[in-house]
Amino acid sequence: MYSLGGIRSLPANWRSTTASMTTTESVRKVPQVLTVAGSDSGAGAGIQADLKVCAARGVYCASVITAVTAQNTRGVQSVHLLPPEFVSEQLKSVLSDFEFDVVKTGMLPSTEIVEVLLQNLSEFPVRALVVDPVMVSTSGHVLAGSSVLSIFRERLLPIADIITPNVKEASALLGGVKIETVEEMRSAAKLLHEMGPRFVLVKDFKTFVECGTLLLAELAKGSSMLSAVKVAKRFVDNALDYSKDIVIGTGKQGPFDHFFSLKKDPQSSRCSIFNPDDLFLYAVTDSRMNKKWNRSIVDAVKAAIEGGATIIQLREKEAETREFLEEAKSCVGICRSHGVCLLINDRIDIALACDADGVHVGQSDMPVDLVRSLLGPDKIIGVSCKTPEQAHQAWKDGADYIGSGGVFPTNTKANNRTIGLDGLKTVCEASQLPVVAIGGIGISNAVSVMQINTPNLKGVAVVSALFDQECVLTQTKKLHKTLEESKKEV
Numbered sequence: 001m002y003s004l005g006g007i008r009s010l011p012a013n014w015r016s017t018t019a020s021m022t023t024t025e026s027v028r029k030v031p032q033v034l035t036v037a038g039s040d041s042g043a044g045a046g047i048q049a050d051l052k053v054c055a056a057r058g059v060y061c062a063s064v065i066t067a068v069t070a071q072n073t074r075g076v077q078s079v080h081l082l083p084p085e086f087v088s089e090q091l092k093s094v095l096s097d098f099e100f101d102v103v104k105t106g107m108l109p110s111t112e113i114v115e116v117l118l119q120n121l122s123e124f125p126v127r128a129l130v131v132d133p134v135m136v137s138t139s140g141h142v143l144a145g146s147s148v149l150s151i152f153r154e155r156l157l158p159i160a161d162i163i164t165p166n167v168k169e170a171s172a173l174l175g176g177v178k179i180e181t182v183e184e185m186r187s188a189a190k191l192l193h194e195m196g197p198r199f200v201l202v203k204d205f206k207t208f209v210e211c212g213t214l215l216l217a218e219l220a221k222g223s224s225m226l227s228a229v230k231v232a233k234r235f236v237d238n239a240l241d242y243s244k245d246i247v248i249g250t251g252k253q254g255p256f257d258h259f260f261s262l263k264k265d266p267q268s269s270r271c272s273i274f275n276p277d278d279l280f281l282y283a284v285t286d287s288r289m290n291k292k293w294n295r296s297i298v299d300a301v302k303a304a305i306e307g308g309a310t311i312i313q314l315r316e317k318e319a320e321t322r323e324f325l326e327e328a329k330s331c332v333g334i335c336r337s338h339g340v341c342l343l344i345n346d347r348i349d350i351a352l353a354c355d356a357d358g359v360h361v362g363q364s365d366m367p368v369d370l371v372r373s374l375l376g377p378d379k380i381i382g383v384s385c386k387t388p389e390q391a392h393q394a395w396k397d398g399a400d401y402i403g404s405g406g407v408f409p410t411n412t413k414a415n416n417r418t419i420g421l422d423g424l425k426t427v428c429e430a431s432q433l434p435v436v437a438i439g440g441i442g443i444s445n446a447v448s449v450m451q452i453n454t455p456n457l458k459g460v461a462v463v464s465a466l467f468d469q470e471c472v473l474t475q476t477k478k479l480h481k482t483l484e485e486s487k488k489e490v
C-alpha cells in the first residue's frame with residue numbers, strides 16, 4: 001500500500017567514482033546502496049538479509065552496523081548496541097568514499113544513533129532514503145524502544161523518500177492506533193504520509209517481509225517507486241513460495257531463501273521462478289492491430305503494463321525478423337524494469353536472441369520438450385491446449401502453464417475451434433498446470449470466465465479487447481478492474 005507521488009530521479013549520467021580507470025574504456029555502471037542496520041546472527045533479517053537480497057538483485061551493498069543481535073529462527077535472545085561514535089565512524093567511512101544511489105535504514109535502536117545518522121546525512125546528502133522503521137522483530141522482540149519514536153516522527157520520516165513500517169510499527173508511530181483491516185492500513189498510510197515521507201508502504205507480516213531491502217535494490221537500478229514495489233512483491237512471493245518446503249533452524253521464523261532464483265527446483269530440475277498468478281491479465285499483442293492503430297509494439301506494451309497487464313506475449317505474426325528482434329529487445333527492457341514477464345509467440349529464435357522470459361507455443365508449433373531443451377530450465381513455456389489429453393502432455397513435456405480456448409468465437413485467429421466455458425472447465429479440472437483462458441474474452445464476458453471458479457484458472461489472455469482499441473491504457477485498466485472485482489465475487 002502506498003501513497004502516490006514521485007521519487008527524485010537519479011541523474012542520467014551518474015557513475016561510480018570508486019572505479020578508477022586510466023584508459024578511455026567505458027566505466028561499468030554498478031548500482032550501489034548502503035544499508036544502516038543491525039546484524040542478525042540467524043541471517044534472516046538485518047544486515048545479512050540486505051546483503052543477500054542486493055547480491056541476488058545484482059546491486060553492490062555496503063553496510064553500517066548499528067547493533068549486534070543474538071538471534072535465530074526461534075527469536076531474539078539478546079541485543080548489543082554499538083557505541084554511537086563508532087556507528088558515526090562507519091557512516092563517515094563509506095559516505096565519504098562511495099556515491100550511493102540509495103541509503104536504507106533498518107534497526108536504529110537509540111536516539112543517539114539516529115542523531116549520528118542525521119548528522120552524517122546532512123554532511124553527505126544522499127540521492128534517495130528508504131526508512132524501514134524497525135522496532136519489532138517478526139518474532140515479536142522489541143528492537144527499538146518508544147524513546148526513538150519522537151526523533152523518527154520529527155526528523156527522520158520527513159526526509160525519507162519511502163517508509164516501510166509493518167502494521168505494528170505503523171501503529172506505534174501513530175501513537176497506538178488499531179490497524180487490522182486493509183482499510184485501517186490505508187488510513188494509517190495516509191496519516192504517516194502527513195508526517196513528511198514522500199511514499200508510505202504499510203506491510204502486513206505475511207506478504208511483505210524483506211520488502212524495504214528489495215526496494216533499496218530496485219530503486220538503485222533506476223526503477224520508479226511503483227515498479228520497485230511491484231518487483232519487491234513478486235520477489236518476496238516467489239522467495240516465500242520457494243522457501244516453504246525448506247528447513248532452516250528449528251523455530252517458527254525460518255528465514256526465506258534470498259537466492260531462490262539461482263537454485264534448481266528438486267522436483268523438476270528447473271528454476272521455480274514462474275508465478276502462476278502472473279497469468280491474471282495476460283496481454284497478447286497483434287501486429288495487424290498495432291498497424292491499424294498506428295502504434296509501435298513498444299508503445300502497445302508500455303500502455304498495457306501501465307494499465308495493469310501482469311504478463312505480456314508478443315504475437316507478431318507478420319513482423320519482419322530483424323525489426324521484430326529489435327522491438328522485442330526494447331520490450332524485454334521495459335518489461336524487466338516493471339517486473340513483468342515477457343513471452344514470445346511461436347518464435348524460439350527471437351526469444352533466445354532477445355533473452356525473453358519464455359515462449360508460448362501451440363499444438364502445431366515446435367514440441368514443448370524440444371523447446372525446453374533449447375531454452376533451458378529457467379524460461380517459461382506456455383502451450384495451447386483444447387483437451388485434457390493435450391493438457392496432460394503439456395505437463396509431461398515440461399510446460400509451465402497452458403492457454404485454453406477459444407472460450408468464445410474470435411476474429412483474431414482464423415478457423416479457431418471454440419470450446420466454450422464447459423470445454424474450458426473440463427481442461428482446467430484435468431490440468432496439472434495453471435491455466436489462462438483465451439479467445440473472444442473482453443470486459444463484457446471476463447467475469448463469466450472467472451466464475452467457472454476452478455483453482456487452476458489463473459486469468460484471461462486477451463488480444464483485441466486491449467489492442468484493437470484506440471486507447472490500450474484505458475481498456476487495460478478497465479479489464480483489470482473488472483477482473484479484480486470478479487476475484488472478490490468468487
Ligand SMILES: Cc1ncc(COP(=O)(O)OP(=O)(O)O)c(N)n1
Nearest residue numbers: 345360361362363384403404438461
Ligand atoms: C496464452 C495463449 N494461449 C493460446 C495461444 C494460441 O497459441 P497457438 O495455438 O500457437 O496459436 P497462435 O497464437 O500461434 O496463432 C496464445 N498465443 N497465447
Ligand SMILES: Cc1nc(C(=O)O)sc1CCOP(=O)(O)O
Nearest residue numbers: 405406410412439440462463464
Ligand atoms: C491467439 C489465440 N489463441 C486462441 C486459442 O484458442 O488458442 S484464441 C486466440 C485469439 C485471441 O484473440 P482475442 O482476444 O482477440 O479473441
Ligand SMILES: [Mg+2]
Nearest residue numbers: 346361362365
Ligand atoms: Mg503458435
